[in-house]
Amino acid sequence: xxxxxxxxxxxxxxxxxxxxxxxxxxxxxxxxxxxxxxxxxxxxxxxxxxxxxxxxxxxxxxxxxxxxxxxxxxxxxxxxxxxxxxxxxxxxxxxxxxxxxxxxxxxxxxxxxxxxxxxxxxxxxxxxxxxxxxxxxxxxxxxxxxxxxxxxxxxxxxxxxxxxxxxxxxxxxxxxxxxxxxxxxxxxxxxxxxxxxxxxxxxxxxxxxxxxxxxxxxxxxxxxxxxxxxxxxxxxxxxxxxxxxxxxxxxxxxxxxxxxxxxxxxxxxxxxxxxxxxxxxxxxxxxxxxxxxxxxxxxxxxxxxxxxxxxxxxxxxxxxxxxxxxxxxxxxxxxxxxxxxxxxxxxxxxxxxxxxxxxxxxxxxxxxxxxxxxxxxxxxxxxxxxxxxxxxxxxxxxxxxxxxxxxxxxxxxxxxxxxx
Amino acid sequence: xxxxxxxxxxxxxxxxxxxxxxxxxxxxxxxxxxxxxxxxxxxxxxxxxxxxxxxxxxxxxxxxxxxxxxxxxxxxxxxxxxxxxxxxxxxxxxxxxxxxxxxxxxxxxxxxxxxxxxxxxxxxxxxxxxxxxxxxxxxxxxxxxxxxxxxxxxxxxxxxxxxxxxxxxxxxxxxxxxxxxxxxxxxxxxxxxxxxxxxxxxxxxxxxxxxxxxxxxxxxxxxxxxxxxxxxxxxxxxxxxxxxxxxxxxxxxxxxxxxxxxxxxxxxxxxxxxxxxxxxxxxxxxxxxxxxxxxxxxxxxxxxxxxxxxxxxxxxxxxxxxxxxxxxxxxxxxxxxxxxxxxxxxxxxxxxxxxxxxxxxxxxxxxxxxxxxxxxxxxxxxxxxxxxxxxxxxxxxxxxxxxxxxxxxxxxxxxxxxxx
Numbered sequence: 098x099x100x101x102x103x104x105x106x107x108x109x110x111x112x113x114x115x116x117x118x119x120x121x122x123x124x125x126x127x128x129x130x131x132x133x134x135x136x137x138x139x140x141x142x143x144x145x146x147x148x149x150x151x152x153x154x155x156x157x158x159x160x161x162x163x164x165x166x167x168x169x170x171x172x173x174x175x176x177x178x179x180x181x182x183x184x185x186x187x188x189x190x191x192x193x194x195x196x197x198x199x200x201x202x203x204x205x206x207x208x209x210x211x212x213x214x215x216x217x218x219x220x221x222x223x224x225x226x227x228x229x230x231x232x233x234x235x236x237x238x239x240x241x242x243x244x245x246x247x248x249x250x251x252x253x254x255x256x257x258x259x260x261x262x263x264x265x266x267x268x269x270x271x272x273x274x275x276x277x278x279x280x281x282x283x284x285x286x287x288x289x290x291x292x293x294x295x296x297x298x299x300x301x302x303x304x305x306x307x308x309x310x311x312x313x314x315x316x317x318x319x320x321x322x323x324x325x326x327x328x329x330x331x332x333x334x335x336x337x338x339x340x341x342x343x344x345x346x347x348x349x350x351x352x353x354x355x356x357x358x359x360x361x362x363x364x365x366x367x368x369x370x371x372x373x374x375x376x377x378x379x380x381x382x383x384x385x386x387x388x389x390x391x392x393x394x395x396x397x398x399x400x401x402x403x404x405x406x407x408x409x410x411x412x413x414x415x416x417x418x419x420x421x422x423x424x425x426x427x428x429x430x431x432x433x434x435x436x437x438x439x440x441x442x443x444x445x446x447x448x449x450x451x452x453x454x455x456x457x458x459x460x461x462x463x464x465x466x467x468x469x470x471x472x473x474x475x476x477x478x479x480x481x482x483x484x485x486x487x488x489x490x491x492x493x494x495x496x497x498x499x500x501x502x503x504x505x506x507x508x509x510x511x512x513x514x515x516x517x
Numbered sequence: 518x519x520x521x522x523x524x525x526x527x528x529x530x531x532x533x534x535x536x537x538x539x540x541x542x543x544x545x546x547x548x549x550x551x552x553x554x555x556x557x558x559x560x561x562x563x564x565x566x567x568x569x570x571x572x573x574x575x576x577x578x579x580x581x582x583x584x585x586x587x588x589x590x591x592x593x594x595x596x597x598x599x600x601x602x603x604x605x606x607x608x609x610x611x612x613x614x615x616x617x618x619x620x621x622x623x624x625x626x627x628x629x630x631x632x633x634x635x636x637x638x639x640x641x642x643x644x645x646x647x648x649x650x651x652x653x654x655x656x657x658x659x660x661x662x663x664x665x666x667x668x669x670x671x672x673x674x675x676x677x678x679x680x681x682x683x684x685x686x687x688x689x690x691x692x693x694x695x696x697x698x699x700x701x702x703x704x705x706x707x708x709x710x711x712x713x714x715x716x717x718x719x720x721x722x723x724x725x726x727x728x729x730x731x732x733x734x735x736x737x738x739x740x741x742x743x744x745x746x747x748x749x750x751x752x753x754x755x756x757x758x759x760x761x762x763x764x765x766x767x768x769x770x771x772x773x774x775x776x777x778x779x780x781x782x783x784x785x786x787x788x789x790x791x792x793x794x795x796x797x798x799x800x801x802x803x804x805x806x807x808x809x810x811x812x813x814x815x816x817x818x819x820x821x822x823x824x825x826x827x828x829x830x831x832x833x834x835x836x837x838x839x840x841x842x843x844x845x846x847x848x849x850x851x852x853x854x855x856x857x858x859x860x861x862x863x864x865x866x867x868x869x870x871x872x873x874x875x876x877x878x879x880x881x882x883x884x885x886x887x888x889x890x891x892x893x894x895x896x897x898x899x900x901x902x903x904x905x906x907x908x909x910x911x912x913x914x915x916x917x918x919x920x921x922x923x924x925x926x927x928x929x930x931x932x933x934x935x936x937x
Contacts, residue, residue: 250740250744251740251744253737253738253739253740253741253764253765253766253787254737254765254766254784254787262818262821311899311900313733313735313770313900313902315733315770315772315778316778317673317674317776317777317778318673318775318776318777319673320670320671320673320800321673321800324670324671324800324801325800344673344776344778345673345674345798346673346674346778346798348770348778348780350733350735350768350770350900352735352900355738356737356738356764357737357738358735358736358737358764358766358768360768360780362780364674364798367673367674367798367799367800367803368800368801368802368803368812368813368814368817368818369798369803369812370812370817370820370821370822370823370824370827371821371822371824372824378765378766378784378787378789379787380740380741380744380745380787380788381744381788382788383787383788383789385807387805387807387808388807388808388828389825392788392789392790393788394788397788397790398682398788400790401682401790401791402790402791403790404790404791404792405809405828405829407790408808408825408828409825479731479902480731480733480770480772480902481901481902482733482899482900482901
């Protein structure tokens, strides 16, 4: 095991800065040393240099070309926090140059990209981990723990969404150099499936005894952004009249090999409050994020026709069902999004230090990313059902996950580390 | 206008009795006279006779053969509250014999049945109304009123479901002679789409300037009923091991001509509390039934990351936005389901008395019913997109609804009766 690891960061927009300042620089004393930073924009690159120097007293190497980072001697890992379109070239280059790679969330633009990531990881032996922080969310991990303990029974269905009013972020994309604007202008798909699908995939043993078989995706019309811009900037603003390709609501339905269904909703351009809307439906109990409530068969049936007295009851289950990792971690969480950001990065860096497989592996990463390109295909062909590739080439049928890490999210690991 | 109308009831199971005892017999003084009753089971038929006699003092005609009712002289209308499979023959026979017909909710078994209903109504000039009580629900009508007043902006998406734990009703179907059991054993589809889709169709102007173009439908595995029976009656009970065809959760996504999407969820065999889960997403505001809350753009944005303080806020909008029909009716509602049953039957009987078109017409009825057969087709062909027939044969493009009734649910009627 390495006591210290040297890492590089590629991409220093909003997300890169947040992970750096709120998490990574806090891990300096745990041996995570930022040796290199990169952004295509010089101002952002220098901001990264300054942020690192302010904490560590040492200026990191910097470049506007990611290849200077991925080929750099002495780096153990690269963290990719660039725009969606930039993820794959950096991921591939990092693996080819022998560096562990973690990529921020984002969907794929082609299935071929997903295969390239998988094949490159197989050929090089280098792990690739999507930093799907929501896999480490407190409620999400409580659900994994409930499932392990038999509290939920058998699961038939899960749903979730990325339901986040991004009208301001998107419409100010030009001045903020934000990739979302150009994507929303030209592209129509489930562009951000992983925050809900990541934890659902863990619950449903995707790639370990189960897999996602096919999906359909359907998009609504696009009214939200035009009206937002018209109200904010007037009807003469170019974005008030442009045809946004991206529909306001995209609904994607996935069918799994074991028979479960998963419904995903992308909902980012109409007024609403934030939610990932996680719903898990088992034969013994259900969880509903939108009311943060747990329905237990045989206990809550008397509330059949008015559930409102139980809204918010999930907190009553924390003492018994919080995941052991959270039972400890909740007292001192690191980083944004309630501490998930800290957990997902600790999980990655632990694997880098130990030279082991990452808890979210390359097959998980490809399975999560591929949904965007497939949803684009389904929408563009009238909601046709589209097959989801088996990136494991059959190994999922009997595959067992690595159990080296307490951060591993698979049932076999959860059982080994927490349920013995 | 007729002061009095004579009606017959076909089907006297749970629903027939509820409509009779809770609503229809209360309308006796308003000139609705039950002259005939029918059920294939003699005991139920006599129960109907007794219920009518107890209120009116007069025994109605009775038969176990619906044709005795649909061909009976002197009847103005027939109300069909029989099993799902029995609806269409009674509907067709009633129209062919010159009687207004109202049918309880239920999905179709074939698209041909839907066309037959439409063509028979066109040829005979006799209206056919689905008794979709939820079209007259208080919240649903408040949403119509909010839409009319511009409060919601433009709508991009609606969703809803029939989310009702029916495990006990279904698994006791044999002793209760309930049609659901045989349907759940053999058939897999969105078998009950209309409670949510009825009001959504009114909001989205379906068949009047808009129409439903296509759908996909995806079913989960079926675990709920087996496990319920095993726990209740033991693992040796035949229903504990039988393969139920009906999946626990069926998700259907509909695309409309104007671009809106509609998501329907059938959710009847897993533990949960009742909900129709109506969600309406406009450019200015949203409604979420599961938290009975309204999100208004520019007002509620500060609750972006914690919506819970606003859970249940929809009641604050009742004074301003309750539909005028409800503002009056709420003080003295008739019948079950919070008064919706009373409104939908009053609407039907008013049309019968006036000899006018019914507020939910034969095109609406066929459009709502057809979803079941189409979802069966989509599920059985791997969630293929399936075209939804245009039962108006193009008339929807410029069709204007009748405006004779204050119960009419179309925007043009709502404007004429309430918004001038």
